Amino acid sequence: MNTTWDQRLREHGFRITPQRQLVLEAVERLRHGTPEEILVEVQRTASGVNLSTVYRTLEVLEDVGLVTHAHIGHGAPTYHAVDDEQHIHLVCDTCGKVASAPATIAEAFVAQLRSDHAFITDISHMAIHGECESCFGALGEERPQGE
Amino acid sequence: MNTTWDQRLREHGFRITPQRQLVLEAVERLRHGTPEEILVEVQRTASGVNLSTVYRTLEVLEDVGLVTHAHIGHGAPTYHAVDDEQHIHLVCDTCGKVASAPATIAEAFVAQLRSDHAFITDISHMAIHGECESCFGALGEERPQGE
């Protein structure tokens, strides 16, 4: 096992195209990327690729389990390769910084949601919002990033 | 104490307008509402009110602490009156249903994020995604609501 990306696509009835390879490679290289950022990365190699192709390709790659996305805030989602360690995004609503934490820290919480609310949680899909260490206590600040 | 909504606005230097009153009342009545839904509710009383006024008004009401918003998924955020019990939204990515759980169930998780990651969590700001009881195990379903 440990199927390759192209096997994975074929298994699900999809074709192998340069665009799909390039988008997947871009996601792996960036580690975190919005569709727009992924487009830019892809265009370093193939300038003709279109944004709508990136969107359609990300959907396909997500379908076959090669990438996932998470929502950080109001803006575009960010995409990750699935072989990356599962992580949670911690977004500071004051300074806008985004930190990562291993998804395992939520294990107890996830277990509780399952037992108390019969809910199977995908904890990494939506970011956790709040305030980071350096902003906490420093009141009356600007909010550079909104959200 | 226990200031009224109009006192609250005045304290922060805002003016009292019918629109602000109507938007606040609509949010309280709906308990969960997107800007668009709030507009419709407001227009039952005052048909001339504009969507951009609803957006600007919600921003003001949030500023002075009378309402908050939470992100459920890709679509528009939902607004709540702040006197409602703080709650978390549990969104099923399969059937799209949204359940509520008291924010208190996350207390231990929030405490852990504070101690381990120096992060002060606003747990109710972003919904938790996953799969609900009835959808779990039932594979190959449609995804009526997306996201």
Place this chain on the structure above:
DNA sequence: GTATATGCAAAGGGTTTGCACGGTT
């Protein structure tokens, strides 16, 4: 009377879609 709020219309991000062409199988 003056500053703030509103309505309207236009513009802005992010995403999806229809269609004809081109590439993979």
Place this chain on the structure above:
DNA sequence: AACCGTGCAAACCCTTTGCATATAC
């Protein structure tokens, strides 16, 4: 050769903004 995938342009949803008018103070 048949069908799927792509590029392009237009359309879409949600939200913000500029400006003239109206309104709360």
